[in-house]
Amino acid sequence: MNKSLITLLAVFTLFNCSVAQKNIEKDSVSIxxxxIKASMINALEWQExxxxxxxxxxxxxxxxxxxGVARAHKTTKDMMYMAALKNQGxxxxxxTFKRAHHADDVAISYSYxxxxxxxxxxxxxxxxxxKNFLDAHLFEDDNWKAGTDKSKYGRTILWWWCDALFMAPPVLxxxxxxxxxxxxxxxMHKYYMETYNQLYDEEEQLFARDMRFVWQGNDKDTKEPNGKKVFWSRGNGWVxxxxxxxxxxxxxxYKHRPFYEKLYKEMAEKILEIQPEDGLWRTSLLSPESYNHGEVSGSGFHTFALAWGINNGLVDKKHKPAVLKAWKAIAACQHEDGRVGWVQNIGAFPEPASVDSWQNFGTGAFLLAGSEVLKLE
Known part of the structure; x- marks a missing residue:
């Protein structure tokens, strides 16, 4: 076999996550x-x-x-992460960014x-x-909070899209x-409950991304080709x-903590139940055949959350093999130079990814996942 063919095969095996993961044993618990630490540092260096x-x-x-950088530092205490945090701050x-009533624009404050x-x-x-952002966000009047800015997206509440539950609540x-x-x-709890009541599907134990994807009885546009409701992997990963x-x-x-623990457990149960055989969740959670390849940003957020649950006693340790399988599948999607591939681009619903698609939030998900997988015993 000539050198060029060997190289081509190596690249294909490394970057096609679904194929690569067929070689990972289902019950593998090695770590x-x-x-993992080296892979995380490589990801940080490439992204910076x-x-x-x-x-x-x-x-x-x-x-x-x-x-993700902050959580990586919290686990490893490696000063390279802290240097990156201090520099960007x-x-x-x-x-923060400038839209005082948009949850996205305070997410950066978690690192600060x-x-x-x-x-x-x-x-x-x-x-x-x-502080100025949070005070304006929570306590100043706004059309979204008043319910007067109506649209197909459901902008009748402050946090009208499920991604918002990652952006603002952890900061608050x-x-x-x-x-x-x-x-x-x-x-935080008051506005979280608004989003929960509007977007959480108790039957499926998953969140619609926004009101466009909440099943309205006969709206075929809110269903996948297989008849299932549309639930976006990264959207639920954010949550x-x-x-x-x-x-x-x-x-x-805290008086409302039981609500968050219950919701976490419900979602964790569902995410584990629908994990594909190769370890990586597809962009459409209930219609994995729509884009039959793994996606790293949603999978990274799921892996972080599930590993955190095991480490903190909210997920049974029997699920450790599933979490490690997910991590190994994610790690197989990292390029040799540190770039994290197979990340769906910015969007609001299930779409495909590719070996070369990357985003900084995908790197963040990778670091989050690694930060908790490192703690698994």
């Missing part, structure tokens, strides 16, 4: 923590060298990415709060922009913990990963 801006350096994509002047709570230096992090929860001001936690972040920082005695 190489040194390799290849910044991507969807809207601005303080947008939600970077918010999700640097949340400094160059951002610790600002983490640095302020971890670094130990007073007056290095300026949390005033975060962490801010309440840091400042010891419970009012932010109570307001369950956000739940893990919330529960990690929420006081054990």
């Amino acid at each position: 190489d923590k040194t390799q 060298a290849h910044p991507i801006i969807a809207i601005a350096p303080t947008d939600w994509t970077n918010g999700a990415y640097y949340t 400094y160059w951002n002047n610790w600002n 709060l983490y640095v302020d709570m971890t670094d130990g230096r007073k007056n290095f992090v300026d949390l005033e922009p975060t 929860n962490l801010y309440a913990k840091h400042t010891k001001e419970t009012k932010y936690l109570d307001e 369950i990963a956000g739940l893990a972040l919330i529960l990690d920082d929420m006081p054990e005695d």
Whole structure:
């Protein structure tokens, strides 16, 4: 066999996640923590060298990415992660983005709060922009909150799309913990319940992305070709990963904590039930045949949340093989240079990915997953 053919086969095996994972035994429970740490650092280094801006350096994509960086530091204490966190915060002047009533635009503050709570230096992090955003977001009047800005997307509530449950609630929860001001936690719960009541499907134990995908009885547009409802993998990944972040920082005695634990357990049960054989969830959770290949951003968020559940006693340890299978499938989608492939591009519903599709929030999901898989015993 000539050298070029060998190289071609190696590349194909490495990057076609579904094919690669057929070689992973179903009951494999081995874990190489040194390799996981190396893969995570490679992902960080590649992403830092290849910044991507969807809207601005303080947008939600970077918010999700640097949340992953923060959690990677929390687990490993590797100063490379902290350096990245401090650098981006400094160059951002610790600002949020500008839309005060849009949850996406405060996601970046999770990383600011983490640095302020971890670094130990007073007056290095300026949390005033975060406080100003949160106060406006929660306490100022807005058409969305008043229910007067109606559209097919369901903009009759503050957090009208399920992704929002990753963007703002973990920040509010962490801010309440840091400042010891419970009012932010109570307001978070109020708006979280609005989204839950509008988008959560109790039968399927999954979230619709927004009101376009809530089954209306005879609306065929909200169904997949196989007749199942449309549930987006990354959308539900945002929610369950956000739940893990919330529960990690929420006081054990907080009056509404049982609601979040119950919701987390329901979603975790469903996500485990529908995990494909090769370990990677498809972009359409209930219609995996629509795009029959694994996708890394949703899978990364699911893996993070499930591993967190095992590590914190909310998911039975018998599911550890499933979580490790997912991690190994995700790791097989990382390029040799550190780039994380097979990430669906920015969107709002199930779409395909490819070996070369990447986004910074996909790297964030990769780091989140690794940060909890490292803790599995």
